[in-house]
Amino acid sequence: MNSSVVSQRGTALIVSLIMLLLITILAVTAFRLGKSNMQIVGNIQQRNQLIAAAQYAVNTTISSVQFVATPGSPVPNPCIGTSTVCVTAAGATTSSGTGEIDVTVTPSCDSIQPIPVTALNFADPNDAGCLVGTGQNFGLAGASSNASMCSNSVWNIHAAAQDSVTGATASVDEGAGVRVPSWTTCP
Numbered sequence: 001m002n003s004s005v006v007s008q009r010g011t012a013l014i015v016s017l018i019m020l021l022l023i024t025i026l027a028v029t030a031f032r033l034g035k036s037n038m039q040i041v042g043n044i045q046q047r048n049q050l051i052a053a054a055q056y057a058v059n060t061t062i063s064s065v066q067f068v069a070t071p072g073s074p075v076p077n078p079c080i081g082t083s084t085v086c087v088t089a090a091g092a093t094t095s096s097g098t099g100e101i102d103v104t105v106t107p108s109c110d111s112i113q114p115i116p117v118t119a120l121n122f123a124d125p126n127d128a129g130c131l132v133g134t135g136q137n138f139g140l141a142g143a144s145s146n147a148s149m150c151s152n153s154v155w156n157i158h159a160a161a162q163d164s165v166t167g168a169t170a171s172v173d174e175g176a177g178v179r180v181p182s183w184t185t186c187p
Contacts, residue, residue: 046163050101050170054159057085057103058174061157067107068153068178071187074107087161103161109186110154114147115179130179153180 060076061067067074072082079086080102087101120127130150155178160171 043168046166046168047170050161050163050168051172053085053087053101054103054161054170054172055174056087057105057159057161058157058172060085061105061107061159062174062176065178067105067155067157068180068184071107071109074105074157100165101161101163103159106158106160108156108158110156110175112151112153112180112184112186114151114182116146117148118146120148120150126179147182149182150179151182151184153178153184153186 057075061074064076066076075083075085078084083105085103085105087103115130117131120130122131127150130148155176157174157176158171159173160169162169
């Protein structure tokens, strides 16, 4: 009995030190996982903020038809150059060029398709300006083609947002259809 007590002397200390080491490793691992999760959440939040700023710039561009007339200067109130919208972290726009997020808007015309007279609604006041047909140079005198005075143009609005603090980027592409006069061509 005396020999077993002597052989167990110090075993409790070694076991408790091993348990303390395991608990320390577990705590450090939990801290590192928590830190990486916070970084992931921060990156997602920043990405969502960039996408929201880019979407705002696209909506601002589409709500004014300036991009159809002057695709090189599509933004109504640019902050830098002719095609940049500056947004602060709070989501407000600024015209001074000191925003944290700079969004460059680039519209491109994909196609223009004439609207046939048969597709117009004669009772709709928006279609009234399109109802005069265009004459043709062949066939019966005085006959007209089925094309109206309006066309549908299809545009791709690309907005590239960049955070001036961190350098993070995100981009948004959105299509828009705009009714234009029939003589309009894609730039």
